[in-house]
Amino acid sequence: MPDPAWVKVVAVAQLLVLLLIPLEMYSVSRSWTRGQYDARDALTNVGVSIGSIFFWGTLSWILLSTVTVAYRHRLLDIPFTWWTFLLAFVLEDLRYYWWHRIGHRSRWFWASHVVHHSSQHFNLSTNLRQSWTSQFSGLILMSVPLAWLGFSPAMVGLAFSLNLLYQFWLHTEAIDRMPRWFEWLLNTPSHHRVHHGSNARYLDANYAGVFMIWDRMFGSFVPEQAAEPVRYGIVKNLATFNPVRIALHEYAAILRDQLCPGLTLRQRLGYLFGPPGWSRDGLQGTTAGLRAAERSRIGVRDCAAA
Amino acid sequence: MGIAVDIAANLLIGGLLLALFARRRPRDQARLDGPAEALGIYRQHFPDADGTVTLASDQRAALVALRGGNGVGLVVRHARRWNARELQPGELRRVSAAGDVLTLSLSDFGWPASQVSLADPDTRTRWLARLQALAARGTDGAGPEKRLA
Numbered sequence: 527m528p529d530p531a532w533v534k535v536v537a538v539a540q541l542l543v544l545l546l547i548p549l550e551m552y553s554v555s556r557s558w559t560r561g562q563y564d565a566r567d568a569l570t571n572v573g574v575s576i577g578s579i580f581f582w583g584t585l586s587w588i589l590l591s592t593v594t595v596a597y598r599h600r601l602l603d604i605p606f607t608w609w610t611f612l613l614a615f616v617l618e619d620l621r622y623y624w625w626h627r628i629g630h631r632s633r634w635f636w637a638s639h640v641v642h643h644s645s646q647h648f649n650l651s652t653n654l655r656q657s658w659t660s661q662f663s664g665l666i667l668m669s670v671p672l673a674w675l676g677f678s679p680a681m682v683g684l685a686f687s688l689n690l691l692y693q694f695w696l697h698t699e700a701i702d703r704m705p706r707w708f709e710w711l712l713n714t715p716s717h718h719r720v721h722h723g724s725n726a727r728y729l730d731a732n733y734a735g736v737f738m739i740w741d742r743m744f745g746s747f748v749p750e751q752a753a754e755p756v757r758y759g760i761v762k763n764l765a766t767f768n769p770v771r772i773a774l775h776e777y778a779a780i781l782r783d784q785l786c787p788g789l790t791l792r793q794r795l796g797y798l799f800g801p802p803g804w805s806r807d808g809l810q811g812t813t814a815g816l817r818a819a820e821r822s823r824i825g826v827r828d829c830a831a832a
Numbered sequence: 833m834g835i836a837v838d839i840a841a842n843l844l845i846g847g848l849l850l851a852l853f854a855r856r857r858p859r860d861q862a863r864l865d866g867p868a869e870a871l872g873i874y875r876q877h878f879p880d881a882d883g884t885v886t887l888a889s890d891q892r893a894a895l896v897a898l899r900g901g902n903g904v905g906l907v908v909r910h911a912r913r914w915n916a917r918e919l920q921p922g923e924l925r926r927v928s929a930a931g932d933v934l935t936l937s938l939s940d941f942g943w944p945a946s947q948v949s950l951a952d953p954d955t956r957t958r959w960l961a962r963l964q965a966l967a968a969r970g971t972d973g974a975g976p977e978k979r980l981a
Binding site: 541545546547548551552556562563564565566567568569572573575578579580583584644645646649651656701757758759762765766767772773774775776778779782799819820823 | 834835837838841842843844845846848849850852853856860877879880898908910911912915917938939941942943946959976
């Protein structure tokens with residue numbers, strides 16, 4: 527078990543970093559740093575955050591009981607030492623990478639995660655815009671393997687909290703680039719700006735939490751290009767400041783598609799679990815379709831087509 | 833940390849932001865310069881689009897009569913960004929006029945409505961008719977559910 531004092535330190539740190547939000551806003555308003563804040567957008571982020579905390583807090587028993595059951599049937603007894611914690615941290619980051627990737631590639635999971643991407647602004651307050659439905663999207667099952675392996679729920683929880691704490695500073699335009707070695711190894715604001723981009727080139731890229739090596743290993747790394755400024759948001763942006771609409775809009779869109787008469791079972795599954803933008807009319811709305819359209823516009827052909 | 837502490841921390845941050853916004857008063861003065869700028873913004877979202885642009889009287893929105901079909905493009909200001917949407921049959925539920933303002937009700941839960949002010953009566957009447965026809969085509973069930981994530 528990790529020392530409870532450590533858990534408290536991380537929890538307090540997570541609250542303290544929130545103070546960086548008004549600091550960044552003030553700095554941006556004085557033009558000391560790059561970035562943009564809009565009052566309604568930032569306050570909407572706070573509203574979405576309160577909803578997220580409420581649902582996360584009241585439904586956290588789902589995650590806790592799932593992980594506890596998995597730990598009860600663990601394969602190994604892994605003690606809490608510095609190196610086992612380091613291993614847990616790296617493995618937890620790998621879990622985060624795949625959790626995040628699935629959250630972008632399948633519409634059911636995207637419906638939960640899209641909330642975080644729904645602002646067209648990108649600043650530290652964007653951290654607050656989090657999902658309300660993460661406890662019952664089904665992706666919490668991805669927390670099972672580490673506990674089943676033998677890492678205690680407290681150790682995994684601490685690793686997860688540190689991972690989220692690290693990610694706080696990524697949501698900013700105030701920092702341009704870090705040193706090259708840092709940009710290669712770790713997630714940075716530059717990499718994460720790409721992740722929040724809706725430009726075809728930047729869609730579905732840079733899923734990393736802490737270590738950028740996962741994106742490099744699994745082929746999802748895209749660098750930020752000075753020639754193509756990031757357009758933040760989603761492909762089909764929202765025009766509302768209502769937290770309920772923001773949290774649930776993609777579920778409403780799924781329901782609307784499911785109610786469409788005459789769909790086959792395959793089409794219904796496509797609208798539910800296919801990539802975001804999937805349609806019975808084709809893949810033109812998906813990331814692959816949007817990228818193909820852009821390639822054809824700028825005259826780049828795939829090797830196979832050459 | 834309990835939920836109450838986390839929510840209190842968020843309320844504190846919200847309060848600090850409100851105080852800062854009230855003090856700094858960073859007003860959004862952005863206006864569309866003209867049809868070319870509106871079409872340029874629209875093309876950032878729909879690169880192959882072409883059409884005739886009607887700017888809103890307050891220059892905070894624009895309607896695009898898309899070439900090659902009856903589709904309508906919409907450009908509006910949201911927060912400090914320009915949003916664009918291609919309105920297909922089925923996406924526009926209803927349109928109503930009150931004074932100079934046309935209110936477009938969309939079937940998208942995340943984009944429920946937008947307003948476009950058109951001071952010129954002829955232009956307003958023409959757009960009202962076109963948008964009502966588009967909304968009616970949607971209720972006929974003629975609309976493809978053309979979706980972009």
